[in-house]
Amino acid sequence: MRKHGGRVRLFVNCLGMRQTWQFGDVYGLDPELLNMVPRPVCAVLLLFPVTEKYETFKQEEEEKLKGQPQEVSPDVYFIKQTIGNACGTIGLIHAVANNKAHLEFESDSALKKFLEQTSKMTPEERATFLEKDESIRVTHESSAQEGQTEAPSLDEKVNLHFIAFVNVGGQLYELDGRKPFPIVHGKTSADTFFEDAVKVCKIFMARDPQELRFTLIALSKDSY
Secondary structure, eight states: OOOOHHHHHHHHHHTTBOTTSEEEEEOOSSHHHHTTSOSOEEEEEEEEEOOHHHHHHHHHHHHHHHHSOOOOOTTOOOOOOOSTTOHHHHHHHHHHHTTTTTOOBOTTOHHHHHHHHHTTSOHHHHHHHHHTOHHHHHHHHHHHHTTOSSOOOSSOSSSEEEEEEEEETTEEEEEOTTSSSOEEEEEOOTTTHHHHHHHHHHHHHHHSTTOOOOEEEEEESSOO
16 A cells, blocks of 8 residues: 555644644555554545546446435535545545544644634535635645655545545544535444444455555554
């Protein structure tokens, strides 16, 4: 798996999220490697290739769920992606916004301010607000260059896409700004969330078994 946890951690730290919880790479899906991930975990980011197989599945899933609406908690924070190449930022917002009760922020945190200002907005209104938020864009650009040697970007440019998995009210949600609504993946708990999210990630991988460009990042309380 490719490694992106360091740059994600740098980005949110620059936005004023304290390091009591941190993003870190999941090095593999074998049980011994999963056991290396600090616990508890409150969010999982998945970076995966957008292939024809995935796009076909996405369309079929959307049509199915339009006919069989899910029950989505009003407590879920969801933002649409209207900015090209911004899936990394959207994924981070989803991970952090749905775990504010666990996380701590600096008093001048741009991310905390953004979440407070958009808390009552619709997913579309949040997207419009993000388009105009210079603080997050500038912080992203500066953190992507700080101390890095491989010209990284949080937002991949080669048909790769970030999504987030979170636990809200005992339900496992997949949050993807390219989709019209959150996807419910069934019941979960604080104790089983990480394993439950990994199971769904394995399903993504199984759709494209020849693909190797998958990355998992966990938001954990204990330091990496």
